[in-house]
Amino acid sequence: MCSIEEGDLADLRAREEAQHLKAQALSDTGPTLCQKCRSAPAVLLLRVNDIYCRDCFVAAFTHKFRSTLGKSRLLRPDEPALVAFSGGVASSVLARLVSDGASQTDSKRLRLRPGLLMVDESAVVPEQDVKEVERLAGTYRVPVYRAKLEAVMGDSGAPVVERVNCKLKEESTGDDGGTESSQAPPEAASCDSVSSEAAVLPDEARLAELRAQLQQLWSAAGSGTAREQLLERLRSELLARAALQLGIRLLLLADTETRLAVSLLSGLAGGRGAHAHQQTALADRRHGERLLVLRPLRELSSKQVALFAHHCRVQYVPGVGPDTMAPASASIGRATEEFVLGLQASFPATVSTVYRTGTKLSAVGAMTEDCALCRLPLDTSGGAASALQATRFSQMVSSSGPDRFQYDQHSADTAAGHSRATVLPPAAGNGSCGTDTPRCVESGGACCGGGGERCGSAQTVSRKPSREELLERLCYGCQLVVKDMKEVDNIPSFVTEEVAVRTRRENMRKEIQDFLIEDS
């Protein structure tokens, strides 16, 4: 039914059949019939050979979504789940599928208790119509939560999300309490976790401060690509933190196949090859056991999603972002989208081929540390003879020019970096040349003496890591984002905290190095 590998022969035959059907459709005077039920007139053409009527399409679409979720065998019965809701077409369709599925009464009921989580990005995307998104979220008769993007700049333990009271929600409890009462809101299940109502959001003044910090960070980002990437990472961190705060283990993202194919290719172009697998996988486990990020629309193309929204009258607001109405040259992401869709127009298998290839990729070698910004494995441990070192070397040569460049200097640096990497296993990711930056001697020494990584949080705040220290803890893709920044003073504190902790740990390990017994 949903087999991935199909023989070339079958493909060829299907294509011939499709050509034939298409020809028939054009030559006949009457309407073409749906290929599936053969009774209703066909209204849409998906891929090469699927000609469907509206009802068969909606059924097939829903089935695909359910089977993607079901195949994963990752769901526990009646578990609460959060849908990341932007009000855009894909997340509106996902919200509709999940809420409709969960409110069915028969055996086909989707055994999830959904809630919607919307992110208020108005701090950096002033065009976003937050009120409208909120109104749309309210139409699904499930609990709605809202998180402001600027909250992600605050301390990592601080609450970021609040419940939104939607008018429609109240009306619905009055109208048909029957369907509503069978749906306990998600937080009722998470009795062992912190209740969302108990958590107090940062006050207005603090939020305004964070908002200003975010805006400064935003304007410091050097290019359209850097902004796009930064927004994606901050949003992903915020969604994760919100879900953790609410004690909900499942987070559903509405990434379509098309979107994933585009972000896979733009990710490769942006130096994130090592993460290609996590970025396209159904289940993203970067946050460990406490949070499972799922992409249940990943086998559906954006065309299917848009057609579903059209035929099922799903309301949505066009997802405005920093790249709205931007030309293809605005960012790598935009250019890649243009490229993929352009190819797709003449070769209808483009998107699925790219996407399926992405799912087969995986990173080689164990990566022990995670990137402080995107939380994906740190891919900067290539060793002395890696492509990364080659890039750095050529960067160093180009930036220093023929006169100032000294070969001995470079080889000494890499040798030092390399030997350090072999001596210190946890720091194995840092074979970078010239990272001999001053450590936090006084504060670092004092707090590392305390023995734990959380000992000196006050000192962490007091001292921001330098650009070099920061870059050392980031994966290559994130390094590119940060490198483009004019200044790094406004890097969110969850990143700087992480960097400080890692730096302290490394220093401590260095101090006690002689006493450690290592497996050889």
Add this chain to the structure above:
Amino acid sequence: MQLTVEFSGGAELLFGNVKQHRVTLPDRGDGDSVWTMEGLLPWLRDNLLKERPELFMQGDTVRPGILVLVNDADWELLGQLSYKLQPDDTVVFISTLHGG
């Protein structure tokens, strides 16, 4: 000939942020009153589009990523550019591009 033209998914941003337009296509001078999609697209671009024509059309067809439905049916089933428009047809343009 009268038609209803709709834009959604962000395509409306190019058309003055109005989703639904009722348009009257003028008769072509040479007594040929048949309008095809091939003729409609440039007409929309020249008469209805408010900005950035390159985001709507590419060559003589729509930009990849914009879906076209005629009376709720995919225009790919109807012959795309060669489809002959009927009076009171509804033509829908849906942008599937990220960010509209």
